[in-house]
Amino acid sequence: MAVKTFREAIREALIEEMDRDERVFLMGEDIGRYQGTFRVTEGLFQKYGPHRVWDTPISEPGFIAIAIGAAIDGLRPVVEVMTWSFAFLAMDQIVNHAAKILYKSGGACRVPMVIRGPAGPGKQLASQHSHSIELWLAHTPGLKVVIPSTPADAKGLLKTAIRDENPVMFIEHPQLYLTKGEVPEGEYTLPFGVADVKREGRDATIITYSRGVLLAQQAAERLKEEGIEVEIIDLRTLVPCDWETVFRSIRKTHRAIAVHDDWRYAGFGAEIVAQIQEHAFDYLDAPILRVAGADVPMPYNKHLERHAVPQVEDIVAAVKQVL
C-alpha cells in the first residue's frame, strides 16, 4: 500500500469515481483552473475538462441548488464548498430541499449527491472560516454525515458517498489535509455506520471523529505511560452512526469521554452522552464528560485559537477525572 496524504486520498477517490461513472461531475468555486483552495482537485480540470469539472461563480445557494436539480434528474454531482462555513448560505438548499425531496415526494425523487469540503478550526482563519458543521447537518433527517480522520477512510468513505443514493455531507478537517497514511490502491470502499476501534483499552472510552481521533491517540500514548489504557472509537460517520460499537465499549470500560472541535453546547457530544445514558446507563461508573470547543466565535489570535479547541492535555485531564 502506498502512503498518501489525506487530500491525495480524496483526489484518488474522485478520479476513480469519475472514471467509473460518467454521471459523476465536480462543481465548485475555483476547483478547476485554480485547482482548488486546498488543492484537493489539483489536476482534475486538466485531466477531465470543463464538462466534468465546473468552476462556478461565487453563488453557494445557486450552485448547490443546481446540484440538487441535476441529482433529481439522474446525475451524481460532487460539490466542493471552499469551506463549509460558506455552506451556511446554502443551508436552505441543503435542509429544505436536499434532505426533504425524497420524503416529501413519497420516495419518488432521489437526491444522490455529495457536498464536500473543509470544516474546522486551527488555521488562524478566525470566526467566519473555521466553523465545524457536523452537528447542523447531523441534526437534519435525510442527510448522511461523513467525517473521516485518516487518508484511507477518506478514500473509502468518499467512494461510498458518491455511490450512495442519498445526499451525503462529507466533512474534511483542514488540519488533516497533509496528514499521511497508507491508502489501499484501486477499488476500496467503506460502509457507512461502522465505527473504527482505533485502540483497545480497558479503563475508559474516548468517542470521537475527525481531528479528535489524532488528539485522542496522543492522549492515549501519554496515559499509557501512567498505566492507563484507553479505548478510542472513531465514529467516522455520524449519520448513520454505529452506536452499538460505542455501547459495547462502555460495557467494558464503564467510562466515556466525547471529544470534538465543535462547540460544546448542544454539540454532537451531547448526543453521544444521551445515547450512552439511554442505552448503557447501568454500565457507567462515572459521569460522561465532553472535551469540546469553547462556546465562542473563533478568535484570530493564535493563542486564543488554541485555547478555544480541545488539546491533548484536556483529554488526558478528562480521562483522569473519570477514573
Place this chain on the structure above:
Amino acid sequence: MSTRTNRTKKTAHIPDAERAELIELYRQMLLIRRFEEHCDKAYRQDKIGGYLHLYIGEEALAVGFISQLNPDDRVLGHYRDHGYVLALGSDPKAVMAELYGKVTGLCRGKGGSMHLYDKEKNFLGGYAIVGDVIGIATGVAFAAKYEGSDRIVLCFFGDGAMNAGLLHESLNMAGLWKLPVIYIVENNKYAMGTPVELHSAVTNLAKRASVYGFPSETIDAMDVLEVRKHARRIIDHVRTHKEPYFVEAITYRFVGHGAADITDPGSYRTREEVEEWRKRDPIPTLAKYLLENGIATQDELDAIDREVRAVVEEAARFADESPDPPLDELWEHVFVD
C-alpha cells in the same frame, strides 16, 4: 338548421388536429377550474389541510405552455402547483388523494398541495420556499445539457420570487452555461397582499431579468391562444438555440392567496379590480372563440363540462375512500436504503 351544419360550413379551413387541440386546451383549463373549485369546498370541510393555493384565473398560462412540450421535457413550479400537474396529465385521482393526505396520493400523502411530484409525467416538484424552484429547475436544465439531450425545462414561479437572491444567482449561471430552461414568472400583480409596485423597484419584470445574456419578454397570459402562440415560438427558440429564456406572464388570480383567505378582496385589492379581471377569464374567452368560429357548439362545451365534473367527482370519491398512510409510513423515505 342544426348547429352542426353551421359549424362545418364556417370552419372548413380548420384542420381536425387543430380543432382537437383547441378542444383539449378548453378541457384542460376547465378540468383545473372544476378540480380546484372542489378543492376549495373540501378545504372548508377540513378534508384538505395545511395551505391550499388555487390557480383559478391563471389556468391559461400552465395549459398554454405545457401543451406545447415534448413528452420528456421537464416542468417544475412553486407551491401553487395543481395546474401544472393536471396540465401534464397526472391522474386527477392521485392529485386529489395527495391533497387529502392519502396514501394513494402522488406523494403517498407526505407532500400535500405545496409539494407535488409526478416523476412519470416529468413534474419534478412544487417548491414551497419562495424562489427556490428557480435554482432547482436550473439544475434540471443543467442535467439536460450535461447529457446532451434535447429536453427543455419549464420553471414557473410568482412575482414575489423576483426578489429572492437565488433568482440572480440562477439566471446568471443559466446564461453563463446556456442552459435550456424557460423561466416563467406568473405576474399576478401580488405576492400575497403586497402589490408588485410595493415589492419591486422596477415593475417591468421582464426588464429586470433582461441582463443575463438571454432573451426576456412579457406576454399576455389571460388568453390561452396567445400563450400557446408564444409558447411554441419560445420553446422552439430554446430547443434550437440552446439558451435560456425569461417570460413575464401577465395573469391574475381570481381568488384569495390561499383558500379561505379572509383578507380578500377588500383589504389589499378591491372587489371591483377582481371583477374587472374576471371579465378576462380565460375559460369563457376560449369558449367564445370556439363558438364564434364554429369549432364547438354550446352543447359540446356543456358536455365537456359534464365530463370534467365527473372526473373531479370520481377523484374526490377516490380520495375520500382511500386510506390514510399506515403509521409506519412515518419512517419511510427518510433515506433510500
